[in-house]
Amino acid sequence: MRGAIKFIIALLVAAVSLVTYWCSSEQNEFTGEEQRVDMTVEQEIALGLQAAPQMAEQYGGLHPDQQAAQEVKAIGQRLVQSTRVKETPYEFDFHLLADEQTVNAFALPGGQIFITAGLLRRLESEGQLAGVLGHEIGHVVARHSAQQLAKAKLTQGLTGAAAIATYDPDNPASRSGAAVAAMIGQLVNMSYGREDELESDVLAVELTGNAGYDPRSMVRVMQILEEASGGAGGGPEFMQTHPNPGNRVAKIEAAIQEQYPNGLPEGLTE
Template sequence: MKRRSGTIRLFIGLAIVAFAVFKFCSSETTNEYTGQKQYVDLTVEEEISMGLSAAPSMMQQHGGLLQNQAAQDQLDRIGYQLVQSSVAKNSNYKWDFHLLADDQTINAFALPGGQCFITAALYAQLEDEDQLAGVMGHEIGHVIARHSAERIQQQGLANGVITGVSVAAEGGGEAAQAIAQMLTMKYGREDELQSDELGVKMMIDAGYDPYEMIGVMEILAAAGGPNRVPEFQSTHPDPENRIQKIKEAIEKYQ
């Protein structure tokens, strides 16, 4: 009876994994802005709605918006210039650029649909408008490459694998988690490198100095300190490794 129960459990687990893989593969599409194949089943309208819904919460987590109109105007000007000079202009995303009041966390990020953010802590570290353009170009790159939507789809696959393996094999939860974590880290690093390249292209097209993107990486490296997480344990590539890829992108587009 125990053996039969194990066989049934294995069958159900494999069926769950197979369904998750089928659902993931069925979402294959070609990104019209990057030309690359990816797995996404969200519409642009759904991405915009998700981003707009999440934006107030993100602002609250970072102390709201910085009350500095001149700095906000500068951010808007650079952000919209990057959009208007690039393939992002042809998208239907709703672009908004937010300068957060958080003066402790050095960070920038983008939500699906065009909501882009930079903290006051990172803004204060930047040396010129070209570096700000580098940061915003990178975040715009995340949006047009649909990285958030793609990660949602990947998470669905990972959850299916975790559930299926856990059902199929008693005590298999740790192995399933490890598989899912490796999948997430791999795609996370690739997303960052692709956004760096897209950001370089936008900077060049908008008339900014793309080499200033390297300065941004140096700021991030310094912020991470000597004890930053090794790349193989992180969803982000090491800033020093990203610099070489940025140089290659500059040579490619100039």
């Protein structure tokens, strides 16, 4: 009897999680895609602003080199103001982090974008920096963070249902069922994350080209990231949160060909 009650409760928890997720559908005005998010743009902006100081602290705070920091901000704002990104409600700000060792860049929901000094010093041109920042802008306008949060809530609901259904207080070994369910949920979210990264690469091709930067510089960024991963333990942090750079080059080149079938215009900044 107790098992039947647990099973019914688990089904109810799973059903509520699924219905909530599938009913949170809306069209992204920037990408035109239908996606599932469970927060407003205003909530995204507030969340990003609230999290920004703590995220910066994890990387040693902001870099004291004001000239380099202003360069990052200027290139970031050029990408925003020269493209249709300026028509979005997001409040973009670009930050250079003090961490000289970590190779990483990331975006918080709402428009707070960060790059570490460790990645910046490896880049060789303005166009390459624009490619990195354009990729992170892509995450914001595509609402990937809000999308991932909705998926995470779904995953938590489903893994919670699995834990309820499989856990037996008289059998400690049953806890492994919940652990397996949680692992499956993490793998699902990881695969979705990789798709988000590739979509941001395509958006970065559009943004860099429209802002006057050569999107082919992004190919060199991928090569730099591969070089950074050589022989280093688990590789740079960027490699742990993004798909293999070598696998992204073909996607970037295909996006350039699709967006510029007659060839790139002359005079782009590399």
